[in-house]
Amino acid sequence: MKAWPENLPKVATIISGSCFILFLALGLLVDRFFYAFAVLSVVMPDLLREFGWLTDMDEFQLEASKKASHHAYISTAVFSAIIIGNSGMWMSNPVSSGEIFTLLFVLLVVVKYSSYFIQFWDKKKASFRILLFFAIFWSAFVLLGKHQYIRTILIALLAVPVPFFVLALLSIRFPVFTGIVSTAASILTVPFYLIYFYPRGLKSFVGLFGSFLLLSLPLAAAGISLLTYSMKNRREVSGGKENEKV
């Protein structure tokens, strides 16, 4: 039997993803109780691997997965501490526990998979795939949203998904330039939230941090890894030239 292609997601990932969507739909349509199963579906493959009952990863993949989980748990712990410590910020504008739960869950998943991709693949390839994934994600978000006018949809597409697509394509040929632009954009989005959205009351605390997680964080992850890739590449090239001289 031919081995499962490396470029495709693993069978366990496909099953857990399908279960996640199914339980999420049941949670939305039937009872919120099913959300617990949706979360369980996402963490189940990792738990099975931890106990040694699922052996679909080699040692390098397992190490990358464990490191990525470590990064995800640290980020979630720090973020939880920030939320609890600054509860006064959002207590005046009550936030449901469901919203907080969604934020923490999104943070865990975004950090875990971004970190895994950057470690497992070549940094340049991983950055391209992260940018492309979020371009598709934001496109779907815009297209499935309840917009009445085509003009609104076009403006929304031009605002976020198109720049992600452009950065993904540029990262192939111009990693340094894309790295600088992505990192700068991720930093610039933070004051933009605070100056534009927050005083206008357009975004709640949860909406603000939600956008930060799905916009600034992937840009920062892709940008920093592209810059690291370029610096390492430059060092290797100059090292090679030195050796040639010798």
Place this chain on the structure above:
Amino acid sequence: MRMKGKYRLKVNLRKFRLEHGELTQEKLAELAGVTRQTIISIERGRYKPSIELALLIAKIFNSPVEDIFSLEEIEEGERKNEGMA
């Protein structure tokens, strides 16, 4: 005496692959029971294999493990540069 930090792992895997009938990364990965990405990462020095995998790779090439994986002393200047990087 503290030895760690004075040496780095030198990997001759690519050279060995090419010398042994141009063995592809994919074929070597299949023989070792790992992914091609793991072989790529070992060759580029991004991942240090376990003793078990290193011995298995050596067995595939029928060569002593230290011919493929060896320790190389880091020069003082280089160590400073690595520390800064």
